[in-house]
Every structure is written in structure tokens, then in C-alpha cells.
Amino acid sequence: MPILSRASITVQYSGARYRDGQVRQRAGLLGRVRIGPKTNMIATFTYQTLDRERFFEGFLLVNHFFANRTTGAVSYRQSGKEPVGGVQVQRPVALGQDYGYLVDLQAGAINRAFVQGEYQTQWGRYAVSYEHFEGKNEVVLNASGGFVVMGGSVLPTRAVSESYGLIQVPGVKGVRGYLNNWEVGKTNRKGNLLVPDLLQYYGNPLSINDKDVPMTYDLDKVQALVAAPFRGGAKARFEIVRVTLVTGKVVMESEGKELIPSFGEITVLAHGEELSSPLGRDGEFYFDKAPVAGRYPARIEHEDGSCKFELVFGPADEPDQEEVRMMNLGTVRCAIESVAEEAQP
Numbered sequence: 001m002p003i004l005s006r007a008s009i010t011v012q013y014s015g016a017r018y019r020d021g022q023v024r025q026r027a028g029l030l031g032r033v034r035i036g037p038k039t040n041m042i043a044t045f046t047y048q049t050l051d052r053e054r055f056f057e058g059f060l061l062v063n064h065f066f067a068n069r070t071t072g073a074v075s076y077r078q079s080g081k082e083p084v085g086g087v088q089v090q091r092p093v094a095l096g097q098d099y100g101y102l103v104d105l106q107a108g109a110i111n112r113a114f115v116q117g118e119y120q121t122q123w124g125r126y127a128v129s130y131e132h133f134e135g136k137n138e139v140v141l142n143a144s145g146g147f148v149v150m151g152g153s154v155l156p157t158r159a160v161s162e163s164y165g166l167i168q169v170p171g172v173k174g175v176r177g178y179l180n181n182w183e184v185g186k187t188n189r190k191g192n193l194l195v196p197d198l199l200q201y202y203g204n205p206l207s208i209n210d211k212d213v214p215m216t217y218d219l220d221k222v223q224a225l226v227a228a229p230f231r232g233g234a235k236a237r238f239e240i241v242r243v244t245l246v247t248g249k250v251v252m253e254s255e256g257k258e259l260i261p262s263f264g265e266i267t268v269l270a271h272g273e274e275l276s277s278p279l280g281r282d283g284e285f286y287f288d289k290a291p292v293a294g295r296y297p298a299r300i301e302h303e304d305g306s307c308k309f310e311l312v313f314g315p316a317d318e319p320d321q322e323e324v325r326m327m328n329l330g331t332v333r334c335a336i337e338s339v340a341e342e343a344q345p
Contacts, residue, residue, distance in 0.1 A: 006034040025049045038065040055080065069094070082109035093120050095197055096184040122185040122194070123156040148194055150233050155194045163198040163228035165206055168237040169213065176209040186212075198234070203227050206236040216243050216325065218289065246287040248329035250279065250300055252307055254336040264302030268311055290327055300334060309334035 002008045010030040017023050028046040035041055041062045048055040057080075063073040070091040077084045086106045093100035097120060104114040116129035124145030131138045144159040150166050157164065167177040169191040177184055177193040187193045198204045207223040217240040226234035250266060252259040260283045267276045270291035277285040279300075290313050298311040311332060 008032050022051055023049075035062075039063070077108075084108035084110055093118050093125075095179055095182045097121050120158065123158065125158050146196075148196075148233065150194070150235075153190065153192060155192060157194045157196045160196045160231065163200040163204075163230060164233045165195045165198050165204060165226050165228060166233060166235045167193040167195060167206055167208060168235060169208060169240060170237075172213055172217065172240060175212040178207045178209070180205060181207070198226070198228055200230045200232075201227060204234075208238055213240065217241065218243055241289070242325055243288065244290040244325045244327050246285075246290045246313070246327045246329060248285055249283045249331045250285060251283060251331060251333045252300060252302065252305065252336050253333055254305070259302075259304055259336070261300055261302035261304070264300055266298060266300050268296050268298045270296045298334075305336040307334040307336050 001010075008031070012028040012030070013026070015023070015025045026046065026048045028044060031043045033041045033043075039062065041060070043061075044057075044059045046055075046057045048057075056078075058078045059075070060077075061073060061075045063071060065071050068091065070089070072089045073087070075086040075088075077086075084106060085108055086104070088102075088104045090102040090104075091100045099120070100118045102114070102116045104112075106112040111132075111134075113132040114129065115131075116127060118125065118127040120126075124143060126144075127140075127142040129140045129142075131140075146157050146159050148155050148157050148160065148164060150164075155166075165179075167187065169175045169187050172191045173187055173189045175187040175191070175193075177187065177195065179195050179197060184195050184197070185193050195206065203225045204227065205223060205225055210219055210222050213219055220239045220241075222238065224236035224238070226236050228234035250261060252261050260281075261279050262281045262283065264279045264283075265276060266279060266285045267274055268287070269275075275287050275289070275291075277287055279285055279302075293313050293315050295310045295312050297308065299308050300306060309332070311329070313327065313329070
């Protein structure tokens with residue numbers, strides 16, 4: 001039953017008669033209160049009978065959500081004449097490189113202290129814990145990791161519990177990868193990033209941050225959906241194409257005379273795709289990407305006529321990854337095949 005907008009009460013009752021003749025009855029009251037946007041309180045009161053025996057138990061819990069996925073809780077439990085109080089603070093480890101901790105303290109009928117710290121990288125998970133219980137102290141150190149052979153490489157990774165995926169951005173280092181929009185690491189110098197936390201047999205969305213890819217490359221996509229078998233892997237390959245800026249000039253020829261096709265247009269057909277560029281005053285053209293080296297049919301349209309020819313793309317220079325790759329085709333010529341008719345009065 002809701003109470004206003006911040007609280008609710010639940011009433012429970014159960015009874016049972018066992019074959020040996022025992023009768024058990026249990027009545028309970030559960031209350032939930034939202035104290036603030038990040039603070040909640042839960043209180044339970046239980047009264048139980050088993051034949052002639054009577055039991056009473058009360059429990060109170062107040063939890064608060066801090067920043068950076070950190071939660072804190074204070075609890076008190078009274079079971080018969082045995083009170084137990086507790087304090088707990090924890091920060092769980094996220095999917096990628098992250099740290100976490102847990103502090104769990106109890107005092108009363110049972111005295112216990114447990115403290116644990118964890119650190120996770122792309123290649124392993126490391127933890128140290130300390131526990132004090134019944135006068136005994138224990139310290140535990142833990143480290144885990146593994147290797148996966150995939151994509152022609154041996155990749156260090158965290159321990160694989162279910163399935164794994166390989167993000168590939170060929171040849172591009174430092175690209176952030178994501179699983180379910182949560183950052184899990186960066187690609188290595190070969191452009192590979194292993195993700196060891198995939199759910200088996202389910203579609204897992206893997207994506208990359210295109211801002212980490214140099215502007216000298218074109219991406220075909222930024223997200224892929226992959227599914228992998230138990231203890232198996234799947235690839236999410238993000239193809240990139242090196243951007244090549246192409247410049248040059250064209251001159252049209254007719255009956256031994258040269259004509260500059262100022263402010264016309266040039267179109268090139270390459271692999272089923274049309275690349276076009278307006279022509280400048282001196283016949284300059286500009287393409288923001290180039291096909292692989294080869295000969296491709298081209299056409300020039302101008303108010304004084306049109307012509308067809310083959311435009312030859314050669315290999316471009318290879319500057320650093322962050323620099324623009326350029327190709328200058330120089331001055332190319334074509335013969336006018338048709339002349340625009342003069343307008344009739």
C-alpha cells in the first residue's frame with residue numbers, strides 16, 4: 001500500500017502445519033521510505049511463533065548513493081536479544097580499466113571487519129583483501145588474467161568467463177572501444193582491442209569513438225552487433241580508408257586550340273561511384289578522396305562543349321598517419337567531342 005509519494009507499506013502473514021504436528025505462524029511488516037533523491041530507508045518487523053516458542057526480529061537499513069557509483073549503507077538488526085549493527089561502503093569495478101573497493105563492518109553479537117580493494121586493466125584484475133573474524137586475521141592477494149589467440153595475434157586479457165570479442169581498427173592506435181556504450185579500453189599499435197566480457201550467444205553492441213580516428217581516414221561504421229559461443233570469440237572490424245586529396249587542372253582541345261573549361265564540372269566513374277568536382281577559373285579540380293591507382297572514365301561538362309577521356313590515378317605519397325595524403329595529377333587534356341549550340345534569337 002503506497003503512502004503519499006515517498007513511502008509504501010507491505011503486510012505479510014503466513015502459516016504452516018508440518019507433518020510432525022508443529023505449527024508455524026509468521027507476521028511481518030515492511031516499510032520503504034525515499035528520504036531524498038539519493039537516500040532510501042527500509043524497515044522490517046517480523047513476529048514468528050513455532051509451537052510455544054516466540055521470535056521477534058527487527059531490521060533497519062539506510063542507504064545513500066554517492067557520486068562515481070559509490071554507495072553507503074548503515075544497518076541495524078535485532079534478533080531476539082542479539083543486536084547487530086553494520087556499516088558498508090562500496091564502489092563496484094566497471095567494465096574497462098577501473099578500480100573498486102568494499103568496506104564491510106559489523107559489531108554486536110557478531111564482530112567482523114572486511115576490507116577489499118580491486119584494480120582492473122585491459123590485461124588483468126588484481127585484488128587485496130583483509131578480514132578480521134572471531135579474533136582471526138586473514139590477508140588474501142589475488143591476480144588473474146589470460147591470453148587469447150585471435151586475429152593473427154596473441155592478446156593479453158583479463159580472465160575470460162563467458163565469451164570475448166575483438167575490436168579491429170586496422171593500423172590505428174589509441175581508439176577507445178565500448179561495450180554497451182561503456183568504455184572498455186583502447187586499441188593497440190595494430191588497432192586491436194580485446195573485450196573479454198561478452199555475453200555468450202547474445203548480441204553484444206561493440207562500438208568505437210570516431211573522434212579518436214585521425215581526420216585523414218574515413219570510417220565505414222562506428223558500431224557492430226556481435227554474438228559469440230561459450231569461451232569463443234567474435235570480430236567487430238571497423239574498416240578505414242585513407243583519405244587522399246586529389247588536385248589537378250584540365251584543358252580542353254578543339255582543332256588545335258586550347259580551351260580552359262572555367263567553372264565547368266568534371267565527373268569520374270570509379271567502382272560504380274561517381275566522383276565530381278566543380279572546375280575553377282583556370283580549370284582546377286579537387287577530389288576529397290581518390291580510388292585505388294588505375295585508369296577511370298571521366299567527363300567534362302562546360303558551356304562551350306563536353307569531352308570524355310580517361311583519368312589516371314597513380315599511387316599517392318605516404319606521409320605520417322596524422323598528415324593528409326596528397327595526389328597532384330598535374331594538367332590533363334581531352335578533346336572536345338560536342339560544342340554547345342548558340343542560342344537562336
